[in-house]
Every structure is written in C-alpha cells, then in structure tokens.
Amino acid sequence: MSIIKLSEINKVYQTKEIETIALDHVNIDVKRGEFVSIMGPSGCGKSTLLNIIGLLDRPNGGKVTLLDHTFDKSSDTELSQFRNANIGFVFQSFHLIPALDVAANVELPLVYRTGLSARKRREKVEEVLQRLNMTHRMHHMPSELSGGQCQRVAIARAIVGSPSIILADEPTGNLDSRMGAEVMNILHTLNKENGTTIVMVTHNESQARDTDRIIRFFDGRVIS
Amino acid sequence: MKTKLKQIYYDMRHQPVIAWVTFFATAMSVFLIMVIIMMQNVKSAPFAPESCRDRLLLGVNLHVEDIEDQDINSSSSLSSVAARVLYDDIDGVEKISYYHKWMDDSEVSVPGGESCMAQLRKADAAFFNIFDYTLIEGRYYTTEEADALMPLAVITETVARNVLGDAPWTGRDIVIDDRQYTVVGVVRDISSLAMTAYADLFVPTALSDTEGDRDNLLGQFGAVMVVKEGVDFSHIRQQVKARYSTLDAMLAQSGMRAVYHEGPYEQEVISNDDLYSNVTPDLTSAKRMHLIIYAILLLVPAVNLSSMLHSRLSRRIREIGIRRAFGCTRKRIIADVIIENFIVTLLGGAVGVVTGVIFAATYSGLYNDYENFRYGDTPVMGALLNWQTVGVALLVCFILNIFSAALPAWYASSLKPVEALNSK
Numbered sequence: 001m002s003i004i005k006l007s008e009i010n011k012v013y014q015t016k017e018i019e020t021i022a023l024d025h026v027n028i029d030v031k032r033g034e035f036v037s038i039m040g041p042s043g044c045g046k047s048t049l050l051n052i053i054g055l056l057d058r059p060n061g062g063k064v065t066l067l068d069h070t071f072d073k074s075s076d077t078e079l080s081q082f083r084n085a086n087i088g089f090v091f092q093s094f095h096l097i098p099a100l101d102v103a104a105n106v107e108l109p110l111v112y113r114t115g116l117s118a119r120k121r122r123e124k125v126e127e128v129l130q131r132l133n134m135t136h137r138m139h140h141m142p143s144e145l146s147g148g149q150c151q152r153v154a155i156a157r158a159i160v161g162s163p164s165i166i167l168a169d170e171p172t173g174n175l176d177s178r179m180g181a182e183v184m185n186i187l188h189t190l191n192k193e194n195g196t197t198i199v200m201v202t203h204n205e206s207q208a209r210d211t212d213r214i215i216r217f218f219d220g221r222v223i224s
Numbered sequence: 225m226k227t228k229l230k231q232i233y234y235d236m237r238h239q240p241v242i243a244w245v246t247f248f249a250t251a252m253s254v255f256l257i258m259v260i261i262m263m264q265n266v267k268s269a270p271f272a273p274e275s276c277r278d279r280l281l282l283g284v285n286l287h288v289e290d291i292e293d294q295d296i297n298s299s300s301s302l303s304s305v306a307a308r309v310l311y312d313d314i315d316g317v318e319k320i321s322y323y324h325k326w327m328d329d330s331e332v333s334v335p336g337g338e339s340c341m342a343q344l345r346k347a348d349a350a351f352f353n354i355f356d357y358t359l360i361e362g363r364y365y366t367t368e369e370a371d372a373l374m375p376l377a378v379i380t381e382t383v384a385r386n387v388l389g390d391a392p393w394t395g396r397d398i399v400i401d402d403r404q405y406t407v408v409g410v411v412r413d414i415s416s417l418a419m420t421a422y423a424d425l426f427v428p429t430a431l432s433d434t435e436g437d438r439d440n441l442l443g444q445f446g447a448v449m450v451v452k453e454g455v456d457f458s459h460i461r462q463q464v465k466a467r468y469s470t471l472d473a474m475l476a477q478s479g480m481r482a483v484y485h486e487g488p489y490e491q492e493v494i495s496n497d498d499l500y501s502n503v504t505p506d507l508t509s510a511k512r513m514h515l516i517i518y519a520i521l522l523l524v525p526a527v528n529l530s531s532m533l534h535s536r537l538s539r540r541i542r543e544i545g546i547r548r549a550f551g552c553t554r555k556r557i558i559a560d561v562i563i564e565n566f567i568v569t570l571l572g573g574a575v576g577v578v579t580g581v582i583f584a585a586t587y588s589g590l591y592n593d594y595e596n597f598r599y600g601d602t603p604v605m606g607a608l609l610n611w612q613t614v615g616v617a618l619l620v621c622f623i624l625n626i627f628s629a630a631l632p633a634w635y636a637s638s639l640k641p642v643e644a645l646n647s648k
Contacts, residue, residue: 054549057640057642077554080548080552080554089549091645095549097547098543099231099234108546108550109551111227112547157550161551
C-alpha cells in the first residue's frame, strides 16, 4: 500500500531569462515501511523532489498523495499541520536552531502540536533523547556538540512527533564515515523497529545499497 | 515563554549592536511619551492641594462685545459684580471661592529688611477650604477678616524661612509691595504644578473689594467652585448661561453684551494651552492635535525599530524555515515575532518608565508652563505618575511593538519554507 504517491510531478524554476526543469513528469510510489534511497548527480532534482514530498514546496503540475491525502487545494496552514503530524525531516547540515538547547530543539515539532502539555512534551523529548543516547547532552547548545551528535539531535527532532514518514536529505553528507555509519544505523533501526517510512537522498552508493530500493534520477527524471 | 527569553538573550549576545540599539531606542521612545503624558497629567490629575480637580470648575473669564460692531470687544477676568451675578448661589455647587485670577510678582521683606520676590495671590477665605494646603503653623484668615480686607498673610514655608528666618513665623510682620501684613499662617510649599492653588503669599480679598473692577464688568476676579458629588457640570453651565441675560441687561446702557463661551470650565479645559477668554475652547481639536503628535512621536521610532527588527530577522530566516518545516504556521511565525519583539519592547519600556520616574522626581518643575513660579517646584509624583501613566506607557509599548513588528513579522511569515531553509 502506497504511503507516498507522486503522479506526473513537474517542477519548473522560471527566471526572466532561463527556464529550468527540475522535475519532469516524475512518478514515484513508496510503500508504507519502505526505506528508499534517491540517487543522482548534483542538480538533478533530488532535493526538489524531497521538498515536494515534504510539502515544503509545491509542484507546477501533477499530484502528490501522502497517506491518502492530496494537497492541490490545501492552505498553507493545512500543509503545516500535515507536516507536523506526519513528516520528520533530517537535513545534511542538521539545521538545529542555535539559540535553543538540545532539548528545546528536539521539542520543536511538539510545540506546534495542539493539546500537548509542557510536561508531556518534556517526557517525549527525554524518551527520544534516551533512545539516541543523548540525554547527557540535553541542556547543551548545538555549538557545543560534534557533527555526529548534532545529527543525532536532528534525528531525535525528526522522530519525536512519531511521524509516519522521515525525509532525510544527505543525512551523512557532513559526517565522517564512522559517524555516518552510526547515523545510518539509527535510521535503519527506526525503519525496522517503528516501521517508519524513510526516503533518503544520498550520494553514498554503499549506504543506498543497504536500503530497500534505490530510485535513480537524472535531469529531473526517474531513470531506474 | 522561557524559550522566547532564551531566544532574546541569544539575539542580544550575537547581534549586540542592533539588539541594544533597539532596546535603548524603545526605552527612550517610551520615556519621551511618558514625559509628554506626564505634562498632560499634571494639568488635570488631582493632587494636593488641588485634590478636588475632578469636581473643580473655574469661571475666570468674561468676554464682552459691542452689540453693533463685534470687532469692538474686550475680555478679561471678572469684576466683583460680574462674579457675583454669574456664580453666587448656584445650585449643585458645594463650595465656591473668589480670588484674583492673576498673581502679582511681589517684593516681600521684613520691615526695613532686604526684599525678595514672591508670587502673591489675593483670595477669599473659602479658597483655603477648596484647596487642601498643609498648614504647618498658625491658621488661615477667616471670612470676616477677608471681607474686612485685613492686612493678614498666609505664606509658604520657603518664603517664611527666606524672609523671617527660623520659626515661629506667625504673628510676625512682613512687608509686601510696601504694605505691612501680619503672618497668620504658614503652609507647606505648594507645587507650581497646581496652577490655580499655587502662590507663595496669600492675602485677603472679597467681592466687596472693588478696587480692581473696570468698565464693562471686567476686573480681576475668578471663581473656583467644587461641584457636589454626582452633579453634572452641564447643570452648572446651564445656570451660568442663563445668568448672562442679567449681565446683558447691566451692559445694555453701554451698548455692549456678554458673550457666553461654554463656561465655567473644568480643569482639563483650563489647563489647555489655547484657552483664550474671547474664544470658546475647543477641547476636541486640542485632543486631536495631541493624538496626532503622539502618533508622529510613535511613528518615527517605530519605523527605525522596524528596520532594526527586519535586520535581526534576516539573520534568522533559516531558523524560520526550520520552524516552518516542522509545522509552524504563518500565523504562529507572526505571533512569535510580535511576542518576542513585545518582550524586548516591554523590557525597553520598563527602562523608559524608570527613567521617567527619575525624571519626574528630579525635574518636576520642568512640567510647569509658568516661568516665574518661584518656590513651588516640589515633586508631585502622584500626579505625574499614576496607573494611568504606566498603563499608557504599556499601551505605547504595545503600539510601538505592533507598528515596528508587523511588517517584519509579515515578511518573515511570507517566506516559502524551502526558500527560508536554503537561505545563506
């Protein structure tokens, strides 16, 4: 059963002089619980695709279906609420908020969820940080963490709201191989133990091979 | 809230120049507004000895004009006759006093001694019943003494010390403008902000004193009255207006008539800078003008603060993108920016309020329009600062915040999540 279904997705970036086709009639199906890698050369549209799946950007044409919802007429608020409830993001450069400590960074998605008390939020944060062995860094600022630790915090933030889908954009791109392997282990564990669907953009062939499926991209098209 | 405070602290540490300039610009704006509000407050808020300002009415002017040629006209304070006709036995008045509207800048000394200058107010005995002076020695002169225009004086403590030296002061003679008086009472110094009650010296007068009366019912008297609790000012004004026909009858022989200008006036009107005896006061226009001035005073710092906030936010675009990615709505971004800015504005506002309090305590004399009030610059914190002032300061913070934060907040919220995330 598809959890992510992209049908005939087009994305064109238009400037005064140039029209750049980022996605050209892309069709993708991802099943619930699947761990999918997206590979391709730089600038081929991988990140654009991830942004469209993550509802961070809107396509120029085609239909996005996530968890049986379509978003053609969804308002910005509806998209935000859907992202909050169902999608977790892991970015290459971690994207932690520098002014907030680890706990507050992890808590972020829960802050935007209605009906959760501060205590409940704090419990969930502690639970997730414990799972990722980061409890001892709970009150540290991002600037006090190593790259690997930052990415673990970012993963904690991505999963704290128990989303069905995690979108990871080169999650090991800024890490050394040991840290990278550690992050990949965490993602695989999440996928296996929680059944979380993961779509990961990567340049690392060996990491991609460890996932359930590789979607290869070239010039905005799926080539295999 | 804790998170927002952390964010503000982080901002101040990482963008110190912009943050501190924002902070102090807010403080100075609030301070400036407070000073202006206090300048207005002292004109109408009750404080001793003018504790009854909210029930006070003043009938101090008369305007007469030629019946056939209105360009021939005259206006001034009232003669004793006009004062009696207009204000004696008015229904709804609890207390009334007649006094000379204008004070004299007088020389005062001990007999044969060196003189100093002081403001002299001639007032009847009821004057001391209307205003709650603090009597520190002796007594006030009585109605009988005032009616007899006896050479008695009530003086302020500073004048007593300057002229007579050490206490006791009562029973001693002083010379005011070459005339000898006996001091019967000494009151605590009066704030120069109490425009009607203020003087350094008081000597008796009464409506029987016609020395200052001039043609056409003009003279030197004013009437100050305290209206009974619950009585509407309009009730008093209707009676006074009706009495103008009596004045007209008295003036008819000289071909003049009295022009009614909606008096007697409450404190707020009296304190209006544009009060003229031959013009009906237009409080609405004055208030409108004040509002325009306030708006301009707010708008200028708001524009500056807005550009500084915009600059602060432009360094947080990626953070906004992150928040949007994890489910923050546009409305929430706007609310967060406004709340964060409001906290900074409030903190700055608090500094502004404290500065205002210090200023009020130190320079209350500056709020006074009358340059020649000599000894009365005693601070009247109650009038300068009250809940209304603080409330308005808070309101100013709020408006300043909305003015300065609305545009940057809207800008921040309108960024597409993907563009915000990819910003440098």
